[in-house]
Amino acid sequence: MSIQDRLIALGITLPPVAVPAASYLPFMRTGNLVFLSGHIAKKDGHVWVGQLGKTMSTAEGQEAARAVAIDLMGTLQAAAGGLDKVVRIVKVMSLVNSSPDFTEHHLVTNGCSELIAQVFGETGRHARSAFGVAQIPLGACVEIELIAEVA
Structure with missing residues (x-):
């Protein structure tokens, strides 16, 4: 099955590259x-604002990270000239806006990693870092950047 x-099959339509x-x-x-700049979570076209462990659950954070993965793939498609030119997703780095006692950053980031693996298969398995931070620009709940190898 192609990308x-x-x-x-997943019902995903990739968005155009967002204006910085x-x-x-x-x-x-x-x-x-290809190095993708950090993409912040959006819901219904607006910044997905929230803080994990305070105003958002881990499950909601996973949904936000999945939404970021869709935006990242849209940008990667433009950067590579098509997702079929992706040789490997090399690394994902996730910043999770979280309360000081929140410890499930890795589970939030799974929302992104699991979707990328579903879409790209083995090519989508990647190295990863997930960090908790006090704040993200515009109050976003999650920001993720990605590095990919392309043909």
Whole structure:
């Protein structure tokens, strides 16, 4: 099954590349690597605001991370000239807006990692870091960046 077929089967339509909210590029390609800038969680077209462990549950955080994965794939599609040109998802780094006592950042980030693995198969299995932070721009609950190898 092709990547596009998997997206269709999952009912996913990839969005266009979002316009940056500050002075940076949404992605940078150097050689065969593409670095995607941090993408913040959005719900219904608006920043998904919240703090894990305070105003959001782990399950809601997973949904937010899954939404970020969809945005990341939209940007990666544009950066690579198609998702079929992705050789490997190399690494995902996740920042989770969380209360000081929240300890399930890794579970929140699974929302992103699991969807990427579903869409890309073995190519989508990646290295990863997940951090809890005091705040994310615009009050977003999750921000994730991604590195991919492309053909």
